[in-house]
Amino acid sequence: MIPGSPGAAESAATEKLLAVMRLRDPALADHGVRTAHIAAALAAELGLDREECDQVYLGALLHDVGKLGIPESVLWKPSGLDRTEWGEIRTHPENGHRLVADIAAREVAACVLYHHERVDAEGYPFGIGLRTLPLAVRIVQVADAYDAMTSDRPYQGPRPVATALAELRRCAIGQFDAEVVATLGRLLAKVDPVVRTVTRSTGADVLPADPFGAGLRVAG
Template sequence: MLEDTVVTLLQRLYYHSRLTYRHSVHVAAISYQLAQELGLPKAQVRQTFWGALVHDVGKLTIDRSILHKKGPLTEDEWQKMYEHPREGCRLLPEGDDWQAIREMVLYHHEKWDGSGYSGLCKGEIPLGARIIALADALDAMTSSRPYQKKRELAAALQEVKECSGSQFDPQLVEALFSLTMHLLKGQRRPTPSKINEILKRTTWTFNSNEL
């Protein structure tokens, strides 16, 4: 069952790197709400949510000393990091139920202008992967990492705006700003209960308000 496999992978990620696990949950929450903001069908919203949860499972193949390193990575260490989308795709099951999720994982580091890991551009990049790429970047900028301080949301949103049409799909950037306005006006979309269900199954108690 798809959900059981996702939970198993998250369980492994939780014990391998809490940092990556937390990031995955954050990205899933943002991706879910972006997909809703775009008005995607429920099935596609759910599929994007699953893809976001496992987008970084390829980091299971990377040593924690690299994932949590405070200083600059060496060329060899960067090469291992660049491989994590392919490694993540390799760890996922094959079959029709997984095809779209595998593509999200494989292509979540593509850029709108074609300068990403595999060189896909614009509509060549699956929509789910484009959504996850934006959510991934936003969480990375607004979270504390061993190698960087977190940015204020306003600064992160400004960078997203500046990268619209180059790194990010302009339509998704518009959706993000629309979603942000809804949140500021108190029109927050409810966090999917599925997140807390999965968190309970992966042993980490997490306050959904932190999402």
């Protein structure tokens, strides 16, 4: 059974989806696992109970499952996307929701559907303010962005932890939940307090290679 799963049926369905993701795109599945561990740590730090943390974990694990229907040539394009390709990318939250709506808890499905919404209502697919959505969604969004920035991507290399955290703080005004971003900063400082002294100019990282577990990569 997947760690963090609240029930056998949901776990079995999740494992099947993860198996398909890993077969289709191992990097996508790995991103889901790393994001899930970060999100679960954030949820616990924010005081959510075990059941709520479980839902956050599963929501993060599956947040990008809708990308299974997007061509690899678009997903991993090393240059900028054109309007048509960007339109394809923007379909993945609703695609994913259709896959999980009947097999996952409401909070899990919400994480899949709403993880690209924004505080300022400029996100997609619906353009609704993130503050009207469950805390689980806001947690997954920050975890997703942090892992994306600190991992190797086709269009950019991994950013140093300090740089990624600074970018999240900068974007907390309109895009992310500021409390969740601040909580991530506290978590990183707990992993290694020296992170508080890392400057943006040096780009140096002093965190261990796996601060949240499950193979989370940290750029050095």
